Amino acid sequence: MISSTSGAPSSAAEVQTQTLLDPTSERRPAGRARVARPPSLDGRVVALLDISKPRGDVFLAHLAELLAARGVAVRRYMKPTFTKPAPADLRSRIARECHLVIEALAD
């Protein structure tokens, strides 16, 4: 008598009920450490990013005045639409031209 494999057939029920297949991405979104807050705004350029929601510009204009009064350089930016993430070009321009960014949400 030749034996091709050993053992009796394993129970189908056992295989089915004890192990599930992971339905998720099997990863946590890559957590990225925040850059430390600067001790002061002296000599820094602050980006004010308008996400294109109504009245965000009003809020940002007021912030710009307050920052200017403290002698802080300010640059204004705007997302084409609030419904989508900021385009890569815009993100890279802000990173190139500024040290900090304030993104305003208003409604």
Add this chain to the structure above:
Amino acid sequence: MRLPEGLVAVVKSDCPTCRLVEPVLAEIATHGHPVTVYSQDDPAFPASVAARVDDRDLAVSWQHRIQTVPTLLRVENGAEVARTEGWSRADWEALAAVRPLGAGLPAHRPGCGSRSVDPALADGLRVRFDGGRLRARRVEIAELEDEIEAAYERRWTDGLPVVPPTAARVLRMLDGTTRAPDEIVAVVPPDLVPVTVEKVAINAVMAGCKPEYLPVVLAAVEAACTDSFNMHGLLCTTYFSGPVVVVNGPIAAEIGMNSGVNCLGQGNRANATIGRALQLVVQNVGGGTPGGIDRATFGGPGKYSFCFAEDEGGSPWTSLAAERGFAPGTSTVSLFAGHGPSAILDQISRSPESLARSFAAKLRAAHHPKIVVAMAAMLVVSPEHARVFAAAGWSKARLRAELEALLLLDGDELVRGAGGIEEGMPAALAAGQRLPKFRTGDLAIVHAGGGAGLFSAIIEGWVAGEKGSQLTTREVRP
């Protein structure tokens, strides 16, 4: 597992035909032809053949796709070159190259089902021998843990119980498509995760889909994860909307979708589970969870599943898919960002002009009566309402043109402050102008619903066009 050279038979002692051919197998061996017999249930059977192999674990039977016993194979240079099932004297004589064979036996006798295709065993065998092609992480559930509760605890559900995604169920689900399990279907927002056919299948199992729904779910995932549909934005919005899935073409009837009575409601498995599977993919693979990235103020019940088929057979009009350039006979999935439905009640109009005015009056109020241009809507016209238009010879294009004319609104009524309502259009855009409620292309029209009821439905949309979400259609591929 290579088979030995020469003749190979697969048998079980429980099969009368196998017992019938036992002397034949011995007879072939006496002619100097080596015969190896794989026995599925009794390693001592057939006693008259020396070269027996124990195949009670069915590994050989499974791998060589044995459907019937006895099966006689000829193997040359390690490859199967001929096969016959059951007992047929002529076939066995030809295959064994021994004549005559089985004197005294009937000329033909059908075989029995192979144990490897026994429904009670097939799933377990499949997991054992094919489970290796599944790449998903295995999650072990403790013996005393309830699987459905385990899925809740791992945050895999939408709030309703899910079908536990076992390897056996996922393998069965994958039978619904010809696509490889490791093929990438799309990159799912918000975490931008490449999703495989297998991962979609796992979530389809959980949603309660049948395997034949999988191609529709795959097409829906493809459509959702496009820049035009903008699932990311739709997920993040504080607004009500979620993905609305409209299915066109022959697949809708093939898988038993509902385009008729209560088609936007509960009770049909395909409608209920296809939309749900899409949402589970977005939640579980994309990471779009309510309260996390999903910031809806209210959401809506359609976010569990909002999926229906267009009633094409009963429609006087061209279908949504045909309007979007797909050939007749093509199955498609169209995704619309919306919520609802809300009702248009008109039981009196018998002229198309009057009914179109009813539609326009209700459509004007969608979102807000003073908000125009920016948003989308889908109009679902019922059979009884469609009949009014069809009897007067109105095509869908004609209805759309009439609605566009009726929904070209006086900007002075829309400006902020008009009518004592601060909400509205900026004066710079609207004052002294006539503005369309919807831009061209932002009002979709489909035909569906039960045969009785002088009602139609509006599925209100989200932000339309490139700044929001555009109706997005993908072909359903097998």
